[in-house]
Amino acid sequence: MSTMLEITDLSKSFGSYTAVNSISLSVKEGEIFSFLGVNGAGKTTTLRMICGILKPSGGSVKIGGFDVASQPRDAKRITGYIPDRPYVYTGLTGREYLYFVAELYGLEASEVDSSIDALLSEYMLRDRQDELIDSYSHGMRQRIATCAALVMRPKLLVVDEPMVGLDPHGAKLLKDSFKRYAAEGTTIFLSTHSLNVAEELSDRLAIIHQGSIINSGTMAELRSESGLLDKSLEEVFLQLTLESPHEY
Amino acid sequence: MSTDHTISLLRMVPLLMRPKVITAINRWKRRDQMKTHWLRNLALLSIAVFLMFAAYHGGYWVLEQTNSVLDFAYLHPSTFLGLILVFLLVILTVTNCATTLGNFYLGKDLGLVIATPVSPVRFFFGKLLETTVFSSWMTAVFIFPVILLFGRYYHAPLSYYGMAVVVFLPFFLIPSSFAILLCALLARFFPANRKRELFAIVLIAVLYGLYFLGDELGRGMSRAGTIDVTDIFRVVSFLSIANKYWSPSYWVAYTLGEVLEPSGAGYQMHLFLLYSVALMLISAAYLAVRFLHFDGFSRASLSTQGRVFDSRKSQHYWSALLANVSSKYRALIVKECKSAFRDVPQLVQIVLLLGLCGLYLYTLSFQHILQEIVPPGKQKWWKFFLISTNLCVESFVITAMGTRLVYPSISREGRAFWILQTSPMSFRELLEIKFRTWFVIVLAVTSVVFGLAAYLLYSSITVVLLKLTLNALICFGLVGLGIGFGSYFAxxxxxxxxxxxxxxxxxxxxxxxxxxxxxxxxxxxxxxxLGFVKGGFQADQHPRIALLTGVMALFVVLANVLISRLALHIGARALENRG
Structure with missing residues (x-):
């Protein structure tokens, strides 16, 4: 399997504050990679740099071999992003929003009509597709943002806190979808502090703390390196992140 | 300034406005820490102050020239002031309507405020102040040089400036309390999910009004024939079109005019009218908010529930309509149009602009009559002067469109901006698409209105074409400037x-x-x-002047193209550097 996401010495500073401090990692095609950390650890900042929303202070991000800084269009064309807070255009209907995103990625509405139908059905939005997003609940907005990220069949799906605001049905639906897309070859890079989600879905994980990666690998590798062989991810995570003091 | 001092100053700000004031101070402080940002803003502000100074002198010159051209008829200073103020009153009224909708019914922070045990009096006056300040401060900035130049031209006593402060307080409060009253009644009695239809009716009414005005204007012009003494009275009455005795703009203009050139009639009645109407409207607005607001707010919160569109069919139509443009371009145009026409405050802005166009056409009537009665010796100069002042009013209308529709178009993306940031499109491409979209819209509207106006006024196809070309260039410059600055200050x-x-x-x-x-x-x-008066348009007869005319024309093109491109470049750089 080839490398889909490669991060090298990535840093981000805001004035004198360093949010992300020279992190490096790589994620292979079809892999589900979880990025764990406490609040304010630097997860969302890292994700926003991967997606080209934030300009890194140093280092590089490559997606499918394309450098996000020097080849942003090529990198973005194969990347889907689901943010933690699904701010979308509330003046459009769900279906219109999906057409909009598809056209932004250079796809014609007629080409994506059938995949939009399938996504809306899968995410239980078919009945509300012609209503303004303004009238959608938080969970529905989260689901329409997911549909939008998937409508152009991305090779890399970057997901920030996927389960926030979702009901148990929605959460189950999303987890099943991620497993299926990964099986079909899509790489999923998700940031979360829901340890059970990470444990259930991930092939590999990294723990970011105060802007630096303090540990990464498979679940077994993480347990082995922390010396907590028979412990859950929660216990491993707490052990690793409590070793160094931090501010919430 | 010490923290204690800041806190004691903040206590003077009404409670409901404090979060916005503190946010503004914090943002200023944060930006202040970035030296380059601070320097750039200072440079921009200096340019702006310089331009304002130039506008002051330009305005003074225009007033001087207008009075010299109209030396055959006496015009009271209130006549000119009234013309300016009626434009501002229209802008203030509709701006206040849009702000009221946001401040009282649609703001994202309202749920939090409504949930607190804040008293109705505090809520009303806090929001009234917020609405008035946010809607009027810019008008106040623009009225400042006008007041100064009138004072200088008419050698005003010191009391004139004091009176200006006295009359402008109710002048700003009247449109804001009127807007609050109107919105409270509409939000309560008109079913919330039928606002679109309501605004469709308003739009049709405005369009009919424009047609009616055009028709009247045409007839008025065909009636214009030989010049006699009654025409002088017509000039005065036409110039007073905007100065209706029932309009607050007239009361302000009359009061200030009386201080500048007392006629002996006194201004007390007008001042009394100004304040009594302001108080009456504030009281009525308070009662409307006290008894109707909560119901209206609840309805507005549910205004989008149950609204169903045929998304597939509408996409099909848009795809057919814009078949020859790229999918990215189409995506943004469709999104801009749909969002604009589904957003009530945005529709209010569009109605405002149509109203301004109507007002513009209305003012043409007196220009035509003036053209008819100007003494023969001044005809050439008058033609040139007429074209210039007309251009001035047109530019004002384009600036109003730019400020309300073009400039905020980047910021209007709001928190959904990440969608564009993560799409495979550079900021330069985004700004270029936005620029083209708004350039076409602004050009289309202004070409129709100004083209019609030019035809009715000058009836010469050469002048009409020249004016349309200049209009296209001004639109190019102002739209580019709007998108660029809108991105820089996003x-x-x-x-x-x-x-x-x-x-x-x-x-x-x-x-x-x-x-x-x-x-x-x-x-x-x-x-x-050079072209009309000095014969520059007849190249065979005056080759040197024709060359000079061509060079001047080239400068017009260059000025607009360069400023537009530069602003777009700066805007794209600013967006790229935001991270």
């Missing part, structure tokens, strides 16, 4: 879109826009002067 964290037109960036945009308009007026009028 604010994606607004509570409601109506806040976007009340920011520091808007002021800078408008002031720099005035500078660009002045440049266009100087260069454009010079071209027209």
């Amino acid at each position: 604010d994606f964290e607004w509570q409601h879109p109506s806040q976007l037109i009340a920011g520091f960036g808007t002021l800078i945009y408008m002031l720099v826009g005035v500078g660009l308009i002045a440049t266009n007026l100087i260069l454009g009028s010079s071209t027209m002067y």
Whole structure:
């Protein structure tokens, strides 16, 4: 399997504050990679740099071999992003929003009509597709943002806190979808502090703390390196992140 | 300033306005820490102040020239002031309507405020002040040089400036309390999910009004024939069209006019009218908010529930309509149009602009009559002067469109801006698409209105074509400037879109826009002067002047193209560097 996401010495500073401090990692095609950390650890900042929303202070991000800084269009064309807070255009209907995103990625509405139908059905939005997003609940907005990220069949799906605001049905639906897309070859890079989600879905994980990666690998590798062989991810995570003091 | 001092100053700000004031101070402090940002803003502000100074002198010159051309009829200073103030009153009224909708019904922070045990009096006066300040401060900035130049021209006593403060307080409160009253009644009695239909009716009414005005205008012009003494009275009465005795703009103009050139009639009645109407409207608005607001707010919160569109069919139509443009371009045009026409405050802005166009056409009637009765010796000069002043009013209408529709178009993306940031499109491409979209819209509207006006006024196809060309160039410059500055000063964290037109960036945009308009007026009028008065359009007879006319025309093109491209470049750089 080839490398889909490669991060090298990535840093981000805001004035004198360093949010992300020279992190490096790589994620292979079809892999589900979880990025764990406490609040304010630097997860969302890292994700926003991967997606080209934030300009890194140093280092590089490559997606499918394309450098996000020097080849942003090529990198973005194969990347889907689901943010933690699904701010979308509330003046459009769900279906219109999906057409909009598809056209932004250079796809014609007629080409994506059938995949939009399938996504809306899968995410239980078919009945509300012609209503303004303004009238959608938080969970529905989260689901329409997911549909939008998937409508152009991305090779890399970057997901920030996927389960926030979702009901148990929605959460189950999303987890099943991620497993299926990964099986079909899509790489999923998700940031979360829901340890059970990470444990259930991930092939590999990294723990970011105060802007630096303090540990990464498979679940077994993480347990082995922390010396907590028979412990859950929660216990491993707490052990690793409590070793160094931090501010919430 | 010490923290204690800041806190004691903040206590003077009404409670409901405090979060916005503190946010503004914090943002200023944060930006202040970035030296380059601070220096750039200072440079922009200096340019803006310089341009304002130039506008003051330009305005003074115009007033001087107008009075010299109209030396055959006496015109009271209130006549000119009234013309300016009626434009401002229309803008203030509709701006206040848009701000009221945001401040009282649609703001994202309202749920939090409504949930607290804040007293109705505190809620009303806090929001009234917020609405008035946000809607009026920019008008106040623009009225400042006008007041000064009138004072200088008419050698005003010191009491004139004091009176200006006295009359403008109710002048700003009247449209805001009227807007609050109107919105409270509409939100309560008109089913919330039928607002679109209501605004469709208003739009049809405005369009019919424009047709009616055009028709009247045409008839009025065909009636214009030989010049006699009654025409002088017609001039005065036409110039007074805007000065209706029932209009607050007239009361302000009359009071200030009486201080400038007392006629002996006194201004006490007008001042009394101004204050009594302001108090009456504030009381009525308070009662409306006290008893109707909560119901209206609840309805507005549910206004989008149950609204169903045929998304597939509408996409099919748009795809057919824009079949020859790229999918990215189409995506943004469709999104802009749909969002604009589904957003009530945005529709209010569109109605405002149509109203302004109507007012513009209305003022043409007296220009035509003036053209008929000007003494023969001044005819050539008058023609040139007429074209220039007409251009000035047109530029004002384009600037109003730019401020309300073009400048906020980047910030209006709001927190959904990440969608564009993560799409495979560069900021330069995004700004270029936005620029083209708004350039076509602004050009289409202004070409129809100004083209019709030019045809009715001058009836010469050459002048009409020249005016349309100049209009296209001004639109190019101002739309580019709007998109560029809108990106440079982009604010994606607004509570409601109506806040976007009340920011520091808007002021800078408008002031720099005035500078660009002045440049266009100087260069454009010079071209027209050389072409028409000095015969530059007859190249075979006056080759040197024709060459000079061509050079001037080239300068007009260059000024607009360069400023537009430069602004777009700066805007794209600013967006790229935001991270």
